[in-house]
């Protein structure tokens with residue numbers, strides 16, 4: 652009996668020693684951990700509000716952000732001097748042509764206000780949008796249909812459908828003729844497409860004004876009826892096309908009303 656009691660006491664003592672050792676170990680780990688932390692400090696200065704407000708403020712919108720007017724379709728006839736098969740010489744193609752199926756949506760390339768729409772014998776059904784801050788206009792021609800939203804005076808956000816692809820006016824097939832102008836001067840739209848410009852100084856006006864002296868002979872899939880008689884008269888010109896075209900171009904531009 653006594654030996655049993657002694658045995659129990661012995662085990663209890665053993666547990667007690669282990670318990671004390673465990674507590675001691677825990678305390679030493681905690682104190683080691685707190686020793687590695689920096690001493691608690693109290694902020695001396697309240698955080699300033701100004702930098703937080705600056706981060707939250709929205710960035711000013713770019714002066715001109717230009718997206719594809721017919722997404723998914725490439726430019727297949729660029730800006731530049733071009734001779735069509737029924738022309739004896741050539742003239743400046745004042746925009747780009749984007750061929751797409753009839754009825755495909757034509758979108759506003761940038762935010763702006765419709766300043767003109769109409770129907771001309773050459774451009775067919777067209778819409779013109781002014782992009783105020785940038786001093787630029789975009790022009791969409793040969794439309795099959797103009798949407799009701801594209802009324803003169805209406806504000807159209809970038810990407811708004813303004814019309815549908817067609818072949819109204821003098822057109823060799825369903826396509827969009829797309830121009831960008833500043834103060835009436837036609838610029839190369841490919842200097843702007845898929846790009847954003849933060850300030851007016853960032854606009855690539857100089858690069859977009861460059862016209863190569865090379866005259867490209869356009870290949871067309873369709874000859875408009877009105878142009879067929881001219882085909883017999885037109886012969887490929889020789890020599891320094893660029894110079895001659897530039898001279899005739901100035902005369903032609905003086906006559907161009909639209």
Ligand SMILES: [Zn+2]
Nearest residue numbers: 746747748828
């Ligand atoms: Zn064109």
